[in-house]
Amino acid sequence: MRRMDKRALKLRDLVVLTEECAPLAEVPALDVAAGEALGISGPSGAGKSSLLFALAGLAPRMRGSVLWGDTDLSALGTPARAAFRARHIGLIFQDHLLFEELGALANATVVAGFRSRSERRALQDEAARRLSSLSLPDDARDVSRFSGGERQRVAVARALAHRPSILLADEPTASLDSANAEHLTQLLLAEAHQAGRTLIVVSHDPQLLARMDRVITMSHGVLVNDFKGGSQ
Amino acid sequence: MIWADLTPGVQDALTLAALLCPIAVLGAVLLQGYAPWPLVAAMLRRFRWTALIFVAVVAGSVAIGVGLIAQERGLRIGTARAADGFDIVVTAPGSEVTMMLASVYLQATDAPLLDGETYAEIAGAEHVALAAPLAFGDSVGRAPVVGTTADLVTHLAKGPLEGRMFTARHEAVVGAMVPLRLGESFEPAHGVGDGADDHAHDVDFVVVGRMPVTGTPWDHAVVIPIEAVWGVHGLADGHDAGHDHEDHEAGDHDHGDDHAAAEHLGPPFDPAYFPGTPAIVVKADSLAASYALRSRFTRDRETMAFFPGTVLSQLYAIMGDLRAAMSVMALVSQALVAASVLVGLFILTRLFARHLAVLRALGAPGRYLMAVVWLFSSVLLGAGALVGLGGGILATWGLSRILSARTGIAVPATFGWAELHLVAGFVLVAMVLALLPAIAALRLPVLARLRA
Numbered sequence: 001m002r003r004m005d006k007r008a009l010k011l012r013d014l015v016v017l018t019e020e021c022a023p024l025a026e027v028p029a030l031d032v033a034a035g036e037a038l039g040i041s042g043p044s045g046a047g048k049s050s051l052l053f054a055l056a057g058l059a060p061r062m063r064g065s066v067l068w069g070d071t072d073l074s075a076l077g078t079p080a081r082a083a084f085r086a087r088h089i090g091l092i093f094q095d096h097l098l099f100e101e102l103g104a105l106a107n108a109t110v111v112a113g114f115r116s117r118s119e120r121r122a123l124q125d126e127a128a129r130r131l132s133s134l135s136l137p138d139d140a141r142d143v144s145r146f147s148g149g150e151r152q153r154v155a156v157a158r159a160l161a162h163r164p165s166i167l168l169a170d171e172p173t174a175s176l177d178s179a180n181a182e183h184l185t186q187l188l189l190a191e192a193h194q195a196g197r198t199l200i201v202v203s204h205d206p207q208l209l210a211r212m213d214r215v216i217t218m219s220h221g222v223l224v225n226d227f228k229g230g231s232q
Numbered sequence: 233m234i235w236a237d238l239t240p241g242v243q244d245a246l247t248l249a250a251l252l253c254p255i256a257v258l259g260a261v262l263l264q265g266y267a268p269w270p271l272v273a274a275m276l277r278r279f280r281w282t283a284l285i286f287v288a289v290v291a292g293s294v295a296i297g298v299g300l301i302a303q304e305r306g307l308r309i310g311t312a313r314a315a316d317g318f319d320i321v322v323t324a325p326g327s328e329v330t331m332m333l334a335s336v337y338l339q340a341t342d343a344p345l346l347d348g349e350t351y352a353e354i355a356g357a358e359h360v361a362l363a364a365p366l367a368f369g370d371s372v373g374r375a376p377v378v379g380t381t382a383d384l385v386t387h388l389a390k391g392p393l394e395g396r397m398f399t400a401r402h403e404a405v406v407g408a409m410v411p412l413r414l415g416e417s418f419e420p421a422h423g424v425g426d427g428a429d430d431h432a433h434d435v436d437f438v439v440v441g442r443m444p445v446t447g448t449p450w451d452h453a454v455v456i457p458i459e460a461v462w463g464v465h466g467l468a469d470g471h472d473a474g475h476d477h478e479d480h481e482a483g484d485h486d487h488g489d490d491h492a493a494a495e496h497l498g499p500p501f502d503p504a505y506f507p508g509t510p511a512i513v514v515k516a517d518s519l520a521a522s523y524a525l526r527s528r529f530t531r532d533r534e535t536m537a538f539f540p541g542t543v544l545s546q547l548y549a550i551m552g553d554l555r556a557a558m559s560v561m562a563l564v565s566q567a568l569v570a571a572s573v574l575v576g577l578f579i580l581t582r583l584f585a586r587h588l589a590v591l592r593a594l595g596a597p598g599r600y601l602m603a604v605v606w607l608f609s610s611v612l613l614g615a616g617a618l619v620g621l622g623g624g625i626l627a628t629w630g631l632s633r634i635l636s637a638r639t640g641i642a643v644p645a646t647f648g649w650a651e652l653h654l655v656a657g658f659v660l661v662a663m664v665l666a667l668l669p670a671i672a673a674l675r676l677p678v679l680a681r682l683r684a
C-alpha cells in the first residue's frame with residue numbers, strides 16, 4: 001500500500017461562484033495544518049457546503065487559490081481535479097449519496113472500477129476492514145434496506161477506503177442518534193489525530209463542533225469567526 | 233492476394249470481422265484498465281424493466297431485418313428450385329411470365345393451344361429427350377388437376393413413386409401433399425377454386441400412385457393422363473381409335489369397365505386426333521441442345537419457347553430493383569430505429585445521472601464514466617441484437633412454413649452471411665452512436681446533481 005502523505009490546506013482570496021458568477025462563499029485567507037480537525041458552522045444557506053465542495057475541486061467556478069500542500073486545485077482542469085480527489089480526498093456527503101442497488105462492500109469500493117488492479121486489492125481489503133470495524137454486516141443486502149445510521153457508516157467506509165490524506169464531511173452526524181453521532185465523531189477525530197488526515201467537517205451539531213481543534217463560522221457566504229478550541 | 237481472388241465464404245467472414253473489429257477496438261479503448269462491470273451489472277438489475285423494454289425494441293427491429301433478408305433469399309431459392317425440372321417450355325406466343333406461372337407453378341390461366349402438328353414436330357425433333365403436353369383447368373378440392381404424360385411425372389418425381397404410375401385413363405398420381413389416399417377415388421370439378429363446377433364431369437378417378445416431395449407446387453397437384461382430360465371434356469383423345477395398340481397390352485386390366493382404346497396412353501400422339509395443349513414441357517439431351525431448341529421453337533406467330541429459369545432471373549432482376557428501392561426505405565427506417573435507440577440511450581443515461589455525478593465527485597476519470605454508460609448501452613444493444621437474430625431466424629422458419637403451405641413452393645428457411653452482416657452492421661452503428669450519450673455524460677453538471 002502506498003504511504004499516505006499529509007496535506008495542509010492554504011486558501012488565499014478564495015471566491016466560490018455559481019455558474020452565473022454570483023458569489024456563494026468568500027474566504028480571504030485560511031490555513032489548516034495537516035492532521036488538524038476543522039469544523040465549519042453557520043446558519044443554513046451560509047455557504048458552508050459550497051465552500052466544502054470548492055475545497056474538493058467540485059465548484060464549477062472559483063477565483064483565488066485552494067492549495068492542498070503544493071497542489072493548487074483552482075489551477076487544475078476538471079480531469080486533474082478528479083484525479084486529485086481520487087488519490088487524496090475522502091468525501092462524505094450530506095445525504096450519503098450511496099448506490100442504492102449495491103451492497104455495503106460494493107458501495108465502499110465503488111471507486112475500485114477505475115483503479116489499477118493492485119490498488120483494487122488494497123481498496124477491497126481496506127474497505128472490508130473499515131466496514132467490520134464500523135460493525136456493519138458484510139452481507140449482500142442492497143444498502144437501500146439499510147437504516148440511516150448504517151448508510152452513514154457505509155458512506156464513511158467509502159470515504160476512507162482509499163486512505164485519503166484529506167477527509168471532507170458535510171453534516172456527517174445529521175441522520176444519527178446521539179450515541180451513533182458520538183461514535184462517528186470519535187472515529188473522525190481519530191482519523192485526524194492518529195492517521196494524520198486533514199479533517200474538515202461542516203456541521204450544525206454542537207457536540208461535534210465542540211470536539212474539533214478549531215471551528216470557523218460562516219454567515220452569508222463570509223467567514224465571521226475563527227475560533228481555536230481544544231478537543232483533547 | 234486481392235479481394236476478388238478470395239472465396240465468397242472468406243470474403244463474408246472478413247466482412248463480418250471488419251464490422252465486429254471496430255466494436256472490439258472501441259470497447260478495448262474505453263474499458264482498458266477499468267472494471268466497470270459490477271457497477272453496470274447492478275444498474276442493469278436496478279433498471280431491469282426499462283432495460284428489458286429497450287432490448288425488446290432493438291430485438292424487434294433486428295428480427296424484422298433478419299427475417300426480411302432470409303425470407304427474400306428463401307423465396308428466391310424456393311421458386312428457382314421449383315423451376316428446376318422445367319428446362320424449356322413451349323407455348324403459343326404470349327406472356328412468358330403467365331405461361332411460366334401456369335406450367336411450373338400451376339396457376340391456371342386461359343391460354344391459346346398448340347396443335348398436334350406442332351407437338352409432333354417438337355416431340356420428333358433431334359435432341360429432344362422429353363416432350364410432355366400439359367392440360368389444366370380442373371380441380372379436386374383445392375388441388376389442381378393436371379393432365380400430362382407418365383414420362384413427365386417420372387421426370388418431375390426424381391424418385392420412385394409410392395404405389396405406381398397411372399396406366400389407365402381413370403387412374404391418377406397425386407403430389408406428396410394432396411389429401412387423397414392411394415386407392416381413394418375422386419371426381420374432378422371443372423374449373424379451379426370457388427368457381428369450380430363440381431358435377432360438370434361425371435367421371436371417377438382412382439389414386440394409384442403418389443409422388444415423393446418435390447418442393448414444387450406439383451406437390452399439391454393431382455396428375456392424370458392427358459388423354460383423360462381431353463376425354464372428360466368430350467374431345468378426341470390423341471390417338472386414332474381405329475388403330476390397335478399392342479404396345480400397351482401390358483397395361484393394367486383390373487378395371488374391366490375400360491374399353492381398350494382408353495388404355496393407349498402417352499406419346500406418340502396422332503396429330504389428327506390431338507385436341508391441343510397450352511404448354512409443352514421439353515427436356516433436351518444437352519445444354520447446347522436446349523439453346524438450339526429454344527431458338528428453333530421461338531417463332532413469331534406460331535410458338536414461343538422459353539427457359540423458366542431465365543424468366544425467373546428476369547423477375548429477380550426486377551425484384552432486385554425493387555429490393556434496392558426497398559433497401560432505401562429500409563435504410564431510412566433503420567436510421568429512425570437508430571435515432572430512437574439514441575434517444576432511448578439518452579433517457580437511460582438520465583436515469584443514472586446522479587450515479588455518474590457521485591462517481592465524478594469520488595474522482596472517476598471521464599473515460600470511466602464513458603465506459604460505464606457505453607457498457608450499459610452496449611449490453612442492451614448486444615442483447616437486443618442477439619435476441620433479434622434468434623427471433624429473426626425463428627420468424628423465418630415459421631414464415632417459410634406458412635409460405636410453403638400457401639404457395640406449394642418449398643421455401644427453405646436458410647441462414648446466411650447477409651443476416652450476420654446486417655446484425656453486425658447494426659450493432660456497430662448503434663455502439664458508435666452509444667458514444668454520444670457517453671460523451672454527454674461527461675458534460676453533466678456534477679454539483680447540481682449532487683445537491684439535487
Ligand SMILES: Nc1ncnc2c1ncn2[C@@H]1O[C@H](COP(=O)(O)OP(=O)(O)OP(=O)(O)O)[C@@H](O)[C@H]1O
Nearest residue numbers: 018019022024042043044045046047048049050051
Ligand atoms: N448553483 C447555485 N446557484 C445559485 N444559488 C446557489 C447555488 N448553489 C447554492 N446556492 C445558494 O447558495 C447558498 C449557500 O448554499 P450552501 O448549500 O452552501 O449552504 P449551506 O451553508 O451548506 O446550508 P445548509 O446548512 O442548509 O446545508 C444557498 O442559499 C443556496 O440556495
Ligand SMILES: [Mg+2]
Nearest residue numbers: 048049094170
Ligand atoms: Mg449544506
